Structure formats: structure tokens, C-alpha cells
Amino acid sequence: MKRIITSEPDSLIQYLKKIWEYRSLVMVFARRDLKVKYAQTLLGLGWTIIQPLTGLFIFTFFFGYILNLNAQSLPFPLYVLSGLLGWNYFSYIVFQGIGGVQESGHFIRKVYFPKSLLPLSKVLVGLVELSVSFLLLIPLLMWYGEGLSWRIIFIPVLLLFNTLIALFVVFLVTSFSYRLRDLYHLVPFVMYFGIWITPVFFTIDVLPEQLHFLWFLNPMASVVEGWRWCLFSDWAFNIRFLPALLCIIPAFLFSVVLYSKAESKFSDFA
Amino acid sequence: MSSGPAIKVENISKKFTLQRSIEDVEGNYTNTLWALRDVSFEIKKGESVALIGPNGSGKSTLLQILAGVTKPTSGRVEIDGKVASILDIGAGFHPELSGRENVFLNGQILGFTKKEIQAKYDEIVEFSGVRNFIDEPGKNYSKGMYLRLAFSIMAHLDFDVYLLDEVLGVGDVGFRSKCFDKIERLIAEGGKSFLIISHDLNEISEICDKAFLLEEGKVSDSMTINEALYTYTNTGEKLVQELPDFIDDVTVEFTGEDGRVKTNFINTEPVTICVNNSFNESGNNVRVGIRLTDKLNNVVFNASPVLSREGIKEVDFQGKKQILVTIPPNLLNAGFFSIDVVYFDENKVLYELKKVSTFTVSLDMTFKGRGIVGESGPLKPYLDWEVK
Numbered sequence: 311m312k313r314i315i316t317s318e319p320d321s322l323i324q325y326l327k328k329i330w331e332y333r334s335l336v337m338v339f340a341r342r343d344l345k346v347k348y349a350q351t352l353l354g355l356g357w358t359i360i361q362p363l364t365g366l367f368i369f370t371f372f373f374g375y376i377l378n379l380n381a382q383s384l385p386f387p388l389y390v391l392s393g394l395l396g397w398n399y400f401s402y403i404v405f406q407g408i409g410g411v412q413e414s415g416h417f418i419r420k421v422y423f424p425k426s427l428l429p430l431s432k433v434l435v436g437l438v439e440l441s442v443s444f445l446l447l448i449p450l451l452m453w454y455g456e457g458l459s460w461r462i463i464f465i466p467v468l469l470l471f472n473t474l475i476a477l478f479v480v481f482l483v484t485s486f487s488y489r490l491r492d493l494y495h496l497v498p499f500v501m502y503f504g505i506w507i508t509p510v511f512f513t514i515d516v517l518p519e520q521l522h523f524l525w526f527l528n529p530m531a532s533v534v535e536g537w538r539w540c541l542f543s544d545w546a547f548n549i550r551f552l553p554a555l556l557c558i559i560p561a562f563l564f565s566v567v568l569y570s571k572a573e574s575k576f577s578d579f580a
Numbered sequence: 581m582s583s584g585p586a587i588k589v590e591n592i593s594k595k596f597t598l599q600r601s602i603e604d605v606e607g608n609y610t611n612t613l614w615a616l617r618d619v620s621f622e623i624k625k626g627e628s629v630a631l632i633g634p635n636g637s638g639k640s641t642l643l644q645i646l647a648g649v650t651k652p653t654s655g656r657v658e659i660d661g662k663v664a665s666i667l668d669i670g671a672g673f674h675p676e677l678s679g680r681e682n683v684f685l686n687g688q689i690l691g692f693t694k695k696e697i698q699a700k701y702d703e704i705v706e707f708s709g710v711r712n713f714i715d716e717p718g719k720n721y722s723k724g725m726y727l728r729l730a731f732s733i734m735a736h737l738d739f740d741v742y743l744l745d746e747v748l749g750v751g752d753v754g755f756r757s758k759c760f761d762k763i764e765r766l767i768a769e770g771g772k773s774f775l776i777i778s779h780d781l782n783e784i785s786e787i788c789d790k791a792f793l794l795e796e797g798k799v800s801d802s803m804t805i806n807e808a809l810y811t812y813t814n815t816g817e818k819l820v821q822e823l824p825d826f827i828d829d830v831t832v833e834f835t836g837e838d839g840r841v842k843t844n845f846i847n848t849e850p851v852t853i854c855v856n857n858s859f860n861e862s863g864n865n866v867r868v869g870i871r872l873t874d875k876l877n878n879v880v881f882n883a884s885p886v887l888s889r890e891g892i893k894e895v896d897f898q899g900k901k902q903i904l905v906t907i908p909p910n911l912l913n914a915g916f917f918s919i920d921v922v923y924f925d926e927n928k929v930l931y932e933l934k935k936v937s938t939f940t941v942s943l944d945m946t947f948k949g950r951g952i953v954g955e956s957g958p959l960k961p962y963l964d965w966e967v968k
Contacts (some may be wrong), residue, residue: 315652316649316657345681346674419649421647421690422647578596
């Protein structure tokens with residue numbers, strides 16, 4: 311095994327090869343994160359259930375009983391909780407992915423590995439939390455008398471898009487923020503703003519007609535709507551969401567190229 | 581594995597951008613710092629090489645480049661084989677995970693599978709000597725315990741090239757000699773190469789047989805470890821020494837059997853040390869002695885005409901120009917030696933002049949008693965033995 315080191319960053323093919331070569335580390339980092347997150351607790355992994363469970367109760371209680379709203383045909387708790395599935399998964403990967411590179415600074419300077427493994431490992435951890443939330447949602451569906459749609463078989467495709475959007479943001483931001491960290495501090499603001507142009511809490515009719523295009527420009531809006539379409543048999547998917555969703559594929563590839571060029575300099579600024 | 585060099589470095593340079601400008605050698609203000617300039621060298625398989633140089637000379641940057649964590653600004657490196665690097669103690673360890681989990685984490689980061697690590701796990705823990713604490717979280721470990729685990733992992737998994745940056749220093753005496761021993765065995769196994777940075781010259785001279793000097797980002801030619809240590813300890817930051825007020829001038833010369841002044845000796849010939857003092861009036865009651873130090877600045881001995889087998893012998897140094905003493909043949913080992921001149925009175929040391937002069941000793945290659953026992957240590961005496 312001969313390794314050549316030059317000043318040139320790896321080509322995309324070389325970079326992808328390296329990611330493949332080091333792929334087992336994704337699992338290693340993910341397991342480490344899960345272990346570390348709940349280290350020194352009695353409940354350990356039990357906490358992964360308690361958090362979404364609390365959310366579930368709060369939303370059901372407030373929106374279901376106190377406010378007693380309905381969104382289209384859906385009870386409001388179901389509307390919100392199904393919306394949060396995709397959004398929480400997205401925001402987990404974005405925050406942890408960007409933060410992960412930042413907080414591993416010391417590590418990055420001392421040990422070599424393709425840096426994209428850090429956000430990729432966060433995807434795995436995110437998936438664990440998503441699965442728990444998803445499984446907890448099912449009894450609630452039954453309780454409200456909503457049957458699961460056969461369209462859940464499309465969830466893997468949806469999940470792929472959900473992940474690509476999150477990784478796109480992570481790769482794009484870290485490609486610049488490793489050097490100047492301003493962008494890193496801007497992310498929370500963008501995320502707070504983002505949830506209001508995504509149909510998580512509100513339905514599309516809260517916005518005036520002229521601003522509806524905002525929803526359709528936002529790929530996360532498509533994903534969140536997509537989740538509902540997969541889960542509920544009588545939920546209609548607005549076809550106008552599709553273009554933004556498809557645009558994410560080239561955007562994601564672009565961000566990977568950008569990231570692969572930038573990552574060799576991470577250690578000099580970490 | 582092919583027969584080429586283990587590490588081949590060609591014209592590596594590394595530039596850093598500083599936050600604030602500094603004045604360079606030509607007096608221009610610049611905010612670029614060349615940590616490495618046009619560095620080239622080769623390390624063969626089975627060699628253990630030291631990288632020596634003052635702080636900030638680019639040693640760690642060079643190792644970071646070899647380990648792949650940072651890219652050179654220009655140049656090319658070729659490494660043949662699996663690389664193990666300890667650039668910092670405990671890097672790759674997570675403080676919240678237990679020692680056991682960290683062994684696996686570290687091993688996997690270094691490119692081994694769980695199975696491969698499991699197969700060596702017991703050996704690793706045994707060697708590290710931290711078995712009793714292996715289930716404690718890493719944050720409760722001392723630096724020494726981190727090092728023990730980190731080194732054990734490296735030493736027991738099958739690498740070809742080892743990069744060590746100033747890490748063995750935190751181990752205790754027992755563990756260090758265990759490490760040296762292990763390194764020597766790894767080298768003896770063949771094919772394994774070491775590149776070691778350390779400021780502990782004793783450590784280096786024990787493990788390495790070759791060295792490169794690095795200064796202000798420039799690398800020297802390949803030297804034997806003795807040459808390198810000589811050059812390193814005789815350059816670098818110069819000691820500025822003022823003469824004490826009772827002395828006008830002092831020099832030290834070395835002469836051989838024929839009375840000619842020289843600085844290179846063979847171990848089978850005597851070395852005459854000649855201290856030339858010129859005391860002034862205030863030098864009453866001042867006594868003179870010498871201290872011989874070896875290449876690693878360890879003291880070999882202190883001696884003075886005042887000190888004899890019978891006790892203190894009064895010698896009047898006042899008005900005397902020369903003090904001569906001869907080191908008998910077949911006593912000093914190969915290496916280089918420095919002379920400090922020490923001034924003292926009845927009670928205390930008044931003044932020490934460090935490294936006034938230096939000479940080298942090499943082994944007589946024709947001499948039958950050269951033997952196979954290593955070249956380490958400052959002395960190589962031929963004693964009268966009795967084997968019963």
C-alpha cells in the first residue's frame with residue numbers, strides 16, 4: 311500500500327474512494343456519539359425514548375385538547391408530530407454535523423481520516439432518534455383512528471432526500487466556516503427562520519397567496535409534506551413541491567466537491 | 581512489500597499565514613511563515629531516524645504532513661505501508677469512553693477491524709499495565725496512562741511506519757525502557773521504520789541510528805546519530821558567558837601524545853587537556869577544576885588538581901598559566917566531549933564556564949578489543965576481569 315501526499319487536494323473520485331476505505335469509522339463515530347451522549351446516566355439509551363415521548367405528550371395535550379385545532383383533515387397533534395419527524399432529523403444533522411467538525415478540531419489536527427465521516431456519522435445517530443420518534447408516532451395514529459398508508463414504502467426515498475438536504479447544508483457551511491466562523495454562528499438564525507417557511511406547525515394557508523412560492527422554493531417544505539403524504543392515506547401532495555426537491559441532487563453533488571476541496575485545509579484552522 | 585524507501589520526501593514546503601506581520605531576515609514585513617522550506621529526505625525500511633531541532637523549527641509540521649493531517653504547500657511525499665502516528669498523547673481517545681472502548685476506537689481510527697483488535701486486545705492491555713483501570717472512563721486517566729494505552733495499541737498492531745512526536749517523555753522510567761525494548765524488537769523484526777521527534781537526547785541516542793537536523797524549516801543531510809547530536813548541541817542558542825572578574829582570559833586546548841594541538845582523538849590514545857588561565861590580582865585563593873561532559877550534556881566527571889586521594893591538596897594557582905591533565909587511553913568511548921572550567925574556593929563554586937572547548941573521540945577500527953558491545957555510554961574502559 312503506497313500513499314502519495316501532495317499539495318493537491320484529492321480528486322472527487324479519490325475522495326470518494328477514501329470515504330469508502332474508511333467507511334467503518336462512520337459506525338465507530340456514531341456508536342461513540344451515542345455512548346458519549348448518555349455517559350454517566352442511569353437510564354442510558356432510555357433517554358432517546360424519553361425525549362420524543364415528552365414532545366409527543368406536550369403536542370397532543372396542547373394542540374389536541376387546549377387549542378383543539380385541525381389541519382386539513384388531520385388532527386393537529388398528528389400534523390405537527392409528523393411534520394417534526396423530517397424537520398428534527400434535518401436540524402439534528404445540520405447542527406451536529408457542523409458542530410462535529412468544529413468540536414473535533416483537536417482530533418483533526420492529530421489523526422487523519424476523511425472529514426466527511428463526521429457528518430455522515432451524525433446521520434446514523436439522527437436515524438436512531440428518527441426511528442424512535444417514528445415508532446412512538448404509530449400508536450398515536452391508531453388512537454386517532456388514522457390507518458397507516460401503503461405509501462410508507464416510499465419512506466426510504468424520502469429519507470434519502472431528507473438526508474441529502476441536511477448534508478448539503480453541512481457541507482456547504484463547513485466548506486467556508488472552517489476558516490471564518492461567522493457562517494457557523496449564522497446557522498441557528500437561518501434554522502429558526504427556516505422552520506417558519508416549512509409546514510411544520512402551520513399549514514400553507516397561513517401565508518398570503520403571493521408568498522406561497524416561498525414554500526415551493528424550500529426543499530425542506532417538500533420533504534415535510536412528503537412525510538405526511540407517505541404516512542396518511544388521504545393526504546395530497548402538491549406537485550409544485552417537486553422541482554425544489556429534485557434541485558437538491560445537483561446542489562448536493564456541488565457541495566460534496568466543494569467540501570472535498572476544502573477539507574484538506576481544516577487542520578490548519580481547526 | 582517493495583524494496584523502495586519507507587518514506588520518501590521530495591521538496592516539501594509548508595506556508596502558514598500569520599495574524600500579524602513579522603520582520604523577516606531581510607528586514608521586510610511579511611505575514612507568511614515558511615514552517616518548512618524545500619525539505620527532502622529518505623528513510624529506508626528498518627531504519628529508526630530522529631528528527632532533531634529547536635522549538636518551532638518545523639518538526640511537528642513535518643510529522644503532521646507525513647501523517648496526512650495537513651497538506652504541504654508544495655512538494656511530494658511517498659509512504660510505503662501502513663502508518664501509525666502518535667502526534668499527541670490521547671488524540672483519538674474520547675474522555676467519556678472507557679479504556680477498553682478507547683482501545684477499539686483508537687485501533688479502528690488507525691485502520692484496523694474490530695476482529696484484528698480483539699485478537700491483540702489482551703496483549704495490548706497487558707503491555708500497557710493499566711488493566712485494573714481499563715473500564716474506567718478515559719477522563720480519569722493520567723497522561724502517562726493515556727500514553728501507555730496509545731503506545732501499546734501502536735506497538736501491537738501491525739504497522740510499517742511509526743511517527744512519534746515527543747510522546748515517550750511522559751512515561752515513567754520503567755515504561756520507557758519497556759518502550760525502547762519494544763521498539764528495538766520491532767526494528768529487529770525487520771521492515772519497520774521509525775521517525776521520532778524528541779528533545780530527550782538520551783532517548784534518541786538509544787533508539788535511533790540516524791538523524792536529520794531541522795532548523796528554521798530547513799533540513800540537514802542525513803547524519804549518524806552522533807554527528808547529529810554533536811552538531812545540535814554545539815549550535816542552537818549560544819550561551820552568553822561573561823568571564824568572572826578574577827580572570828582576564830581562559831582557553832582550553834587538547835594535545836595528543838606528540839604534544840600537537842588537535843580536537844579529534846582515537847580511543848586508544850591519551851587526551852591531554854590544557855587549561856590556560858590568566859588570573860589577575862583579585863584571583864587569590866581561587867581554585868580551578870574541570871568538568872568533562874558527554875554529547876548528551878551528562879557529566880562524566882569533575883576533577884581538580886586540588887582533589888587528590890589524600891584529600892585537599894593546596895595548589896597555588898596564582899601566577900600560573902597552565903593546568904594540564906591527561907586522560908589515559910582506552911577510557912573514553914566514541915563520541916564528543918566538552919570541557920567546563922569551574923572556579924571555586926574553600927566553600928563554594930564561584931563560577932562555571934560551560935563548554936569552553938570540545939573534542940571528539942572515535943573508535944580505533946584496527947584495534948582488536950573493539951568488540952561487539954554497543955557504542956552507548958561515555959566510557960569504554962578495558963578492565964581486568966575474573967571469570968570463576
